[in-house]
Amino acid sequence: MYDASKIVVGLAVFVVLATSPLWYNALSSASPAAPELSQPTNGSTECVEETAFMRANHMDLLDQWRDTVVRDDVRTYTSEMSGKTYTMSLSDTCLDCHSKKDQFCDACHTYSAVDPYCWTCHVVPEEAQ
Amino acid sequence: MKNTRRGFLKFAGLSAVGVAGSTAVATRTRASQEHEPPATEGKRLALVVDLRKFAKNDELLDKITDACHRAHNVPDFSDDPKNEVKWIWSEDFETAFHSQEFHYIREDLKGKPTLLLCNHCDNPPCTRVCPTEATWKRASDGVVMMDWHRCIGCRYCVVACPYGSRSFNWKDPRKAPNLAEIDNTYPTRMRGVVEKCTFCDERLRRGELPACVEACDNDEMVFGDLNDPGSKIRRVLAEHMTIRRKPGLGTQPEVYYIVEDPRTLQEFAPAAEVFEEGGGHA
Numbered sequence: 141m142y143d144a145s146k147i148v149v150g151l152a153v154f155v156v157l158a159t160s161p162l163w164y165n166a167l168s169s170a171s172p173a174a175p176e177l178s179q180p181t182n183g184s185t186e187c188v189e190e191t192a193f194m195r196a197n198h199m200d201l202l203d204q205w206r207d208t209v210v211r212d213d214v215r216t217y218t219s220e221m222s223g224k225t226y227t228m229s230l231s232d233t234c235l236d237c238h239s240k241k242d243q244f245c246d247a248c249h250t251y252s253a254v255d256p257y258c259w260t261c262h263v264v265p266e267e268a269q
Numbered sequence: 270m271k272n273t274r275r276g277f278l279k280f281a282g283l284s285a286v287g288v289a290g291s292t293a294v295a296t297r298t299r300a301s302q303e304h305e306p307p308a309t310e311g312k313r314l315a316l317v318v319d320l321r322k323f324a325k326n327d328e329l330l331d332k333i334t335d336a337c338h339r340a341h342n343v344p345d346f347s348d349d350p351k352n353e354v355k356w357i358w359s360e361d362f363e364t365a366f367h368s369q370e371f372h373y374i375r376e377d378l379k380g381k382p383t384l385l386l387c388n389h390c391d392n393p394p395c396t397r398v399c400p401t402e403a404t405w406k407r408a409s410d411g412v413v414m415m416d417w418h419r420c421i422g423c424r425y426c427v428v429a430c431p432y433g434s435r436s437f438n439w440k441d442p443r444k445a446p447n448l449a450e451i452d453n454t455y456p457t458r459m460r461g462v463v464e465k466c467t468f469c470d471e472r473l474r475r476g477e478l479p480a481c482v483e484a485c486d487n488d489e490m491v492f493g494d495l496n497d498p499g500s501k502i503r504r505v506l507a508e509h510m511t512i513r514r515k516p517g518l519g520t521q522p523e524v525y526y527i528v529e530d531p532r533t534l535q536e537f538a539p540a541a542e543v544f545e546e547g548g549g550h551a
Contacts, residue, residue: 215474
C-alpha cells in the first residue's frame, strides 16, 4: 500500500471527528437537566387521565379532542380514569391548571426539540401568558 | 304471421333500442333528483337581511362588520385588496345582485350597500372541491363549516364559491395591525389557510345568536331555523318577497334579502301619458 502512514492517519482523524459528538457527551460531566414542570396553580391534583398516560399520549388525546370538537360538535370528555366530565378545550381546560405555559408546555417541548404549532392560532389565555 | 329471420331481427333491434332508451330516461331522472338540495336531518339555519332598513352610508353596516370581525379575530389587510380577509362585507346592490339584470332600478336601491356573507348554501360547491374535507356542510343544522386544522391552503374552495365569501391568508394574520389585541375567546388563523363565516358556530353552541344579528338594532337581520314552520324566519319569508344571490347556479343560498317597496301601484300617478298627445312619446 502506497502512503500507508498518511492514509492511516487520515482515517484515524476522520473516525475521531465523526464520533466526536459521542466522545464529547461521554466525557463532559454536565448532562442537561431534565425540565422541571410547574405544578397546577389552582390546587387541582389530578389530570383528565393518569399522569403516565398523559405524559406519553397527551398529543394523541389532544388530536382526538380537536377532531371531536370541530367535526362532531361534541365538547364534553368523560375521563376513563375518574369518570368525571371535562370540556374539551386546550385554552380553557388544559391551561386552567397548567397555567404557566412557558414552564409546562414550552419547557418540555424545548427540551425534547419538538415544535407543535398549537399557538400559531390558538390564543394563550391572559393569565397563562 | 310467419316467423322469418328478417322479422326476428327487426323485433330484436327495436327491443334493444327501447330498453336502452328507457334506461337512459331513468338515469336522467335519477340524476336530476340528486341535484335537489339535500334535506338536513335537524335544523336548517338561514338568515334574512331586510335591505329596507339599511340606508346609504349606514353606520350600522360598519357596526355589524366590526362586531363579526372583532369576535373572530379577522385580520385587517384592507390597504392591499389582494390580502383582504373578510367574513362579512358590503357591496353595492347592483354588484351584489348582478345576475338579476335590473333595468331602470328603483332609486333607493341604486348603489345601496348590501350586506354580504357566506350563504351557507344547501348545495355548496366549495365543500365538493375540498380535497381534505376541511370544509363540509354540517348535517345537524346546515352550516358550512371550516376545520382550519385540516385546510392545506389549495384555494379550490375560493375559486368554487360563486359569492366571493372565502378569503385566503396570504400574510400571517397575527401581523395585522388590528390584531395587536386579540379576542382571547377565539383563535386566529395561520398563514396559508382559507377562512370564512361559520354562522358563528361557537356562539350557536352556547345558545347565542350570530354576532352580526346581535349587533342589529331593530331586526335588520333575522336568523332562524327553516325546518321549523313556526319560526320567525319562516313567518318573515312567508310574508315578504325576498331575493337570493345568483339563484340560477342552483347552489340554493340560505341568505335572503327583503327588497320590496311598501308602496302600492295606486300611489303612483296614472300612466295616462302613453295615450296623451304631446305627452310621453305617443
